Amino acid sequence: xxxxxxxxxxAKASGKKEVSVGEIVFAKPHMILSHDNSAAILKTFExxxxxxxxxxxxxxxxxxxxxPPPDSKKADNHKAIRKFVADKGIQSFYDCGVGICHxxxxxxxxxxxxxxxxxxxxxTTTHGALAAAGIAIGxxxxxxxWALGETWLRVPESIKIVLEGxxxxxxxxxxxxxxxxxxxxxxxxNYMSIEFHGPAMQEIGIGxxxxxCNMSAEAGCKCAMVPxxxxxxxxxxxxxxxxxxxxxxDRDAVYEKVYTYDVSKIPPMVAxxxxxxxxxxxxxxxxxxxxxxxxxTCTNGRIEDLETAARILDGKKIAxxxxxLVYPASRRVLDQAYANGTALTLLRAGAQIGIPACxxxxxxxxxxxxxxxxxxSTANRNFKGRMGTKEGTxxxxxxxxxxxxSALAGxxxxxx
Numbered sequence: 001x002x003x004x005x006x007x008x009x010x011a012k013a014s015g016k017k018e019v020s021v022g023e024i025v026f027a028k029p030h031m032i033l034s035h036d037n038s039a040a041i042l043k044t045f046e047x048x049x050x051x052x053x054x055x056x057x058x059x060x061x062x063x064x065x066x067x068p069p070p071d072s073k074k075a076d077n078h079k080a081i082r083k084f085v086a087d088k089g090i091q092s093f094y095d096c097g098v099g100i101c102h103x104x105x106x107x108x109x110x111x112x113x114x115x116x117x118x119x120x121x122x123x124t125t126t127h128g129a130l131a132a133a134g135i136a137i138g139x140x141x142x143x144x145x146w147a148l149g150e151t152w153l154r155v156p157e158s159i160k161i162v163l164e165g166x167x168x169x170x171x172x173x174x175x176x177x178x179x180x181x182x183x184x185x186x187x188x189x190n191y192m193s194i195e196f197h198g199p200a201m202q203e204i205g206i207g208x209x210x211x212x213c214n215m216s217a218e219a220g221c222k223c224a225m226v227p228x229x230x231x232x233x234x235x236x237x238x239x240x241x242x243x244x245x246x247x248x249x250d251r252d253a254v255y256e257k258v259y260t261y262d263v264s265k266i267p268p269m270v271a272x273x274x275x276x277x278x279x280x281x282x283x284x285x286x287x288x289x290x291x292x293x294x295x296x297t298c299t300n301g302r303i304e305d306l307e308t309a310a311r312i313l314d315g316k317k318i319a320x321x322x323x324x325l326v327y328p329a330s331r332r333v334l335d336q337a338y339a340n341g342t343a344l345t346l347l348r349a350g351a352q353i354g355i356p357a358c359x360x361x362x363x364x365x366x367x368x369x370x371x372x373x374x375x376x377s378t379a380n381r382n383f384k385g386r387m388g389t390k391e392g393t394x395x396x397x398x399x400x401x402x403x404x405x406s407a408l409a410g411x412x413x414x415x416x
Contacts (some may be wrong), residue, residue: 001252001253001254002249002250002251002252002253002254003018003058003194003249004158004193004249004250004253004254004255005072005131005133005158005193005195005225005227005247005248005249005253006133006155006156006158006193006222006223006225007019007020007021007155007158007253008114008247008248008249009115009116009132009133010025010027010115010116010133010153010155011025012114012115012188012245012247013025013028013029013030013115013116013133014026014027014028015028018156019155020159020195021156021157022154022155022156022168023142023154023155024152024153024154024155025153025154025155026151026152027116027148027150027151027152027153028116028149028150029058029059029114029115029116029117029118029145029149030058030111030112030115030117030132031058031059031092031105031110031111031115031118032058032059032060032117032118032119032142032145032146033060033061033062033101033105033117033119033120033121033124034060034061034101034119034120034121034142035061035062035063035064035065035101035120035121036063036064036065036066036074036077036078036081037065037120037121037139038061038081038084038120039077039078039080039309040139041120041139041143041146042081042084042143043082044139044140044143044223045143045146045147048143048144050143050146050147052088053088053089053090053146053147053157054145054146054147054148054149055149055392056088056089056090056091056093057091058149058187059087059088059090059091059092059146060092060093060094060101060105060110060404061090061093061094062093062094062098062099062100062101062104062105063078063094063096063098064080064096064099064100064101064104064356064357064358065097065357065358065362065364066357066358066364066365066408067096067097067148067357067358067372068096068356069096070356070364070365070366074095078096078156078245078366082095083398090202090224090269092110094108094169096355096357097331097356097357098330098331099329099330099331099332099333099354099357100297100298100301100329100330100356100357100358101119101121101298101326102121102123102126102127102210102214102298102329103298103301103302103329103330103333104330105117105127106127106129106130106206106210106235106239107239107330107332108239109236109239109240109242111127111130111132111134111241112130112132112236112241112242112243112244113130113132113228113232113236113244113245113246113247114131114132114244114245114246114247115132115133116132116133116135116235117132117133117134117135117137118135118136118137118138118141118142118145118151119134119136119137119142120137120139120141120142121139121288122136122217122232122301123136123214123217123298123380124136125213125214125216125217125221125223125224126210126213126214126225126298128194128213128216128223128224128225129208129209129210129212129213129225129226129246130226130232130235130236131225131226131227131228131232131246131247131248132225133193133222133223133225134213134224134225135153135222135223136217136222137151141293149259149278153222154191156191156192156193156222156223157191157192157193157255157256158192158193158194158195158253158255158256159192159193159194159195159221159255159256159257159259160195160197160253160255160257160258160259160279161180161195161196161197161198161258161259161260161261162197162198162258162259162260162261163176163197163198163199163201163204163261163263164195164198164199164200164201164260164261164262164263165199165200165262165263165264165265166200166203166261166263166264167200167204167263167264167266168264168266168267168413169416170401170402170415170416171263171266171267171268171270171399172208172211172308172399172400172401173204173207173208173209173211173212173297174211174215174265174269174300174329174346174378174397174398174399174400175267175268175269175398175399175402176204176212176261176263176266177211177215177216178211178215178221178269178270178271178276178279178397178398179261179266179279180259180261181215181218181219181271181276181277181279182269182271182277182278182279183259183261184219184221184259184277184278185219185277186218186219186276186277187219187220188219188220188276189219189220189221190220190221191217191219191221191222192221192256193221193222193223193224194213194216194219194221194223194224194225195224195225195226195227195249195255196209196212196213196224196225196226197227199259200263201226201229202229202231205231205287205304206231206232207302207304207305208304209226209231209304210271210302211300211367212224212226213225213226214246214298214299214380215276215299215380217380218276218277218381219277223388225358227248227249228246228248235252235340240249243338248381250301251322263314264276265280265284266305267414267416268281268282268327268398268399268401268402268414268415268416269280269281269282269398269399270282270285270376270396270397270402270412271382271396271398272285272382272396273382273384273394273395273396274382274383274384274394274395275382275383276381276382276397281404281414282398282412282414283416284414285396286412287411288374288396288397288411288412289374289410289411290374290375290376290406290407290410290411290412291321291322291323291369291370291373291374291375292322292323292324292325292360292367292369292373292374292375292376292377292387293318293322293323293324293325293374293375293376293377293381293404293406293407294325294327294359294360294361294375294377294378294387294403295324295325295326295327295346295351295400295403295404296325296327296328296329296354296359296378296379297322297327297329297356297358297359297361297377297379297380298329298380299377299379299380299415300378300379300399300400301327301328301329301330301333301356301376301378302329302333303333303336303337305332305378305400306326306328306338306343306346306399306400306403307337307342308341308399309326309346309400309401309403309404310342310345310346310349310401310404311340312401312404312405312408312415313345313346313349313404313407313408314349316349316408317349317350317408318349318350318351318407318408318410319407319408319409319410320349320412321410322407322410323352323367324346324347324349324350324351324352324407325351325352325354325359325360325366325367326351326352326353326354327354327355327356327357327358327359327360327366328353328354328356328360329356330356331356333356334353334356338407348409350407352367354366354367360387360388361377361379361380361381361386361387362386363385363386363387363388363389364388367387368387368388368389369387369388369389369393369395370389370391370393371391371392371393372391372393373392373393373394374393374394374395374396375387375393375394375395375396376395376396376397376398376403376406376407376412377395377396377397377398377403378397378399378400378403379395380395380397381395381397382395382396382397383395395409396412399414399415400415402414402415
């Protein structure tokens with residue numbers, strides 16, 4: 001019997017010839033990422049007696065969750081992180097404004113196929129878009145990896161998702177993954193590895209694949225990956241990635257479950273409050289007025305996402321009473337948006353363009369909701385209170401096209 005992607009990658013990372021599902025292995029990561037939570041992690045690292053990090057070239061830190069810092073406590077955290085970075089000689093540090101960790105890590109060539117990327121953020125699954133295993137771990141675990149360079153985990157079972165057919169007009173990767181999460185449910189892939197296969201994947205570029213893998217975390221998965229192909233190769237060449245080894249699944253790999261979806265039958269989708277698996281076609285949501293439209297974050301803040309919204313908003317104005325908040329995923333994305341006119345189109349339509357960072361997605365700053373307000377967002381979570389307050393707020397998740405169309409209409413509408 002053949003091996004899945006996660007079996008091959010964990011075998012390599014643990015120095016074994018082969019590993020079995022359910023086996024406990026000690027894996028060494030290619031990179032370990034963290035963000036603003038590094039302030040808490042470094043305190044744990046010091047309590048553990050950590051003196052130096054195991055490999056300063058493999059520790060990645062990006063300040064992205066509270067940028068610029070909204071209060072003195074957050075500013076002090078950033079100051080402590082900068083000191084830690086300098087003291088420990090950490091090479092891959094990206095300060096405020098460079099971008100969100102899950103965008104910056106691959107942009108700067110730190111993600112390559114066939115490796116493990118550990119991260120102290122639940123959406124570390126994003127990096128599976130480049131045929132790597134992006135695995136989220138806790139803060140204490142992260143501190144121990146800083147010190148020891150490895151941690152243990154159980155080799156997970158794998159789910160194979162096969163995407164067939166051709167995408168409909170105005171249907172994006174976000175719509176596909178929302179539909180899939182609705183089918184799997186929020187616990188349908190608990191501690192499992194998801195692999196995306198099928199002819200429809202050739203229509204989905206690296207940005208869309210990052211969206212698929214990012215949001216797979218909302219089905220409970222340990223990691224989500226796309227096998228290596230021409231899209232992967234082209235992207236890695238573009239960002240100047242170092243030498244890598246491709247570890248695609250065997251033809252006779254054994255999967256716990258296999259699901260096949262015809263993407264031509266998937267319409268624009270939306271996740272309704274207050275769970276990501278509470279999905280429905282946008283056309284069935286009804287006449288719901290919105291107060292905020294959020295475009296961006298690590299899920300859909302890439303240049304193609306901003307361009308999609310700009311095409312819909314070009315020459316138009318957003319509805320009166322709507323705030324369109326735009327948070328590009330990185331400075332490079334924002335630079336592209338300025339260079340090709342996308343940013344100007346969004347600005348003229350009435351958008352408020354923020355510094356490349358997480359923004360109001362985590363509910364800490366940058367456009368949080370007032371009591372009783374409703375938002376439509378390209379972010380990855382819509383839990384009660386996610387964007388700042390639990391008092392009567394509602395968050396609907398949708399694609400950039402649906403968010404842009406809704407900003408124009410002043411209510412949730414399909415881009416169709």
